[in-house]
Amino acid sequence: MATKLLKKPLKLALIQLASGADKHANLSHARQKVLEASKAGANLVVLPECFNSPYGVKYFAKYSETLLPSPPTKEQSPSYHALSEMAKEAKAFLVGGSIPEYWEETKKYYNTNLTFGPDGKLLATHRKVHLFDIDIPGKITFRESDVLSPGNKVTIIDLPEYGRIAVAICYDVRFPELAMIAARKGAFLLLYPGAFNLTTGKLHWELQARARAMDNQVYVGLCSPARDMQAEYHAWGHSMVVDPNAEILGELEEKEDILYAELNGERIEEVRKGVPIYTQRRFDVYPDVSEGKVRYEE
């Protein structure tokens, strides 16, 4: 490989946050944990999906904030400002999980990630592209699309001095095209703030993480909320980091905790050298999904 995808070692922290119904309390708790991670040397910190509210279709409107036009005021989006300040205070890149967003003009809601740089500046916004609509009789029915609208782009973010990452949200992990596009565009790490449940979590959480890593020979991080059996939605937990060879570098249990992992570019090169699928693809037989009609901008 001509240039290293990850230019210097990076310490990643996934915060498996315990949140409740009080948004203000959730934000200050998130701040504490982000600062704890940065004190431990993390350069890139990740929060889970819907990190400052309970997760559930009935909560989206109540907890939603207005992000556009950007930057929003503090009244429009306390979370935007809290995340920006956290990133600055921690001097770290911060993938701010997700929050429910409301577009006043169109009256639509989204499940939205905001990612900030160590200077507190917004680097990217990802609106969940694939809405979590499932129906497994006797187990779980969930219909985000009853309230939410889908985002419509792939989100690739350049982290100055390190390289590029991709961010998507939870159910997005089930669509390998997003991951493959990001990896083929040079991402070294795919991050998914996500809140799988006790039915699909057991079967598919680790499998999805390892599959996306294996297919693309990149690092993958899944960051879940902590499990709260008093809440209506029981998150799977088990935040994990997988290396480019699909080996699990670390995994949490269900409770609140922080997972740290050291990522380096040499590991990606070593894995790609050993099993060189990267140069063995047959675009004369099938198309390259990262070419042609791919949306990166909204």
Ligand SMILES: O=C(O)CCC(=O)C(=O)O
């Ligand atoms: O894909 C799954 O099984 C769970 C997805 C999910 O919980 C979500 O998108 O929030």
